[in-house]
Amino acid sequence: MSKPTYIYSLLQYTHSQVLGEVLNVGLLIYFPADAHLAFLYPEKLNRLKLTYPDVPEKTIRAFFRAFEEKISYLNNAQGLLKGLSDTESFEKFLQHEFLSDDASALQFGAIKRGVQFVDNYQLVCNQLHHLYFSVFDHQISHYDRVDESQLLYRYKSLIKNSVHKKYTKEYDRLFFDYTITPKEGKSFKFDVGWKNGSLNLVKPVSFDVARPETIQNKAYKFYGQFLDLQDYALQENIRFDLLIAKPINRDLFKTFDNAIALLNKPQRVALIDQAEIEAYSHKTIQAIGLSED
Numbered sequence: 001m002s003k004p005t006y007i008y009s010l011l012q013y014t015h016s017q018v019l020g021e022v023l024n025v026g027l028l029i030y031f032p033a034d035a036h037l038a039f040l041y042p043e044k045l046n047r048l049k050l051t052y053p054d055v056p057e058k059t060i061r062a063f064f065r066a067f068e069e070k071i072s073y074l075n076n077a078q079g080l081l082k083g084l085s086d087t088e089s090f091e092k093f094l095q096h097e098f099l100s101d102d103a104s105a106l107q108f109g110a111i112k113r114g115v116q117f118v119d120n121y122q123l124v125c126n127q128l129h130h131l132y133f134s135v136f137d138h139q140i141s142h143y144d145r146v147d148e149s150q151l152l153y154r155y156k157s158l159i160k161n162s163v164h165k166k167y168t169k170e171y172d173r174l175f176f177d178y179t180i181t182p183k184e185g186k187s188f189k190f191d192v193g194w195k196n197g198s199l200n201l202v203k204p205v206s207f208d209v210a211r212p213e214t215i216q217n218k219a220y221k222f223y224g225q226f227l228d229l230q231d232y233a234l235q236e237n238i239r240f241d242l243l244i245a246k247p248i249n250r251d252l253f254k255t256f257d258n259a260i261a262l263l264n265k266p267q268r269v270a271l272i273d274q275a276e277i278e279a280y281s282h283k284t285i286q287a288i289g290l291s292e293d
Helices: 046-051 057-076 087-097 121-138 148-162 212-228 230-236 250-263 274-288
Strands: 005-016 021-031 036-040 106-115 174-180 188-196 198-206 238-245 269-273
Touching: 005 087, 005 121, 021 046, 021 057, 021 106, 021 121, 036 057, 036 121, 046 057, 046 121, 087 106, 121 212, 148 188, 148 198, 148 238, 148 274, 188 274, 212 230, 212 250, 230 238, 238 274, 250 269, 269 274
Parallel strands: 198 238, 238 269
Antiparallel strands: 005 021, 005 106, 021 036, 174 188, 188 198
16 A cells, blocks of 8 residues: 655745745645645744845744644635645645745745655654754754753752662662553553652653754653553552653743643643752652651
8 A cells, every 4th residue: 555645845035036045944745645734944044044144034934924824724624725736736726825936035946745654744744844954953052951861860869969868779669760561561661759658650851842843742742641541540549740841942832831731631640840840859758758857
């Protein structure tokens, strides 16, 4: 059985029609099998600004927002995305719905086609985003992002620094690299576990990332995981405590809020903000009976 294909076109910025130099700044993709449109673009336009310091960034971003609104409308409307699987139809569609073929700086390039090797079109989008726009990310002056290892290190260090008794895996109410195996047979590993009536299993989850798609993918991954574990957790009196790092980029706050709302839906899941890790560590210490005196 042949794999479905997708069709796409790069949105290109032409600074000078005379010179003919172009830079890719966006990507519009259509997945015929799902009748779904997607528009991708780099988080930062630093590469474009370094090449052309007078580039009209606000105007370009206004186009991005307009494209996203149009795509949201088309994806939710019934029947408006039928019959776009061939090159000619898709080209006319782009000119009619997004950009006419004139002499403006933004234009869609040649129509291309790819094979959808995975069922999830979001994974295809992630791969294409990395392929075409990772160069933009590499030129950003990165701040020190808070990742999962940093969240976990802070939590474990606070425990170690707060007690005068060496703790090990064998301590009867504190565990490390704790694995649970529900009846279905699939195992799930957690970095720390501690008992206080219930078994509390700790996992760090950082949303301090560069792109909204990464936040969405992480949120849905853990939402699905803890939804599947919900009945098992109720039966075994288990709670899942997630140490959360939020994004520093304000543009990602809305996506982050949506992710948090999603992770709050499964039962037996508690979210601990990175600012609350110290208080949570004290709660852990008190619950397992390690003296801080």
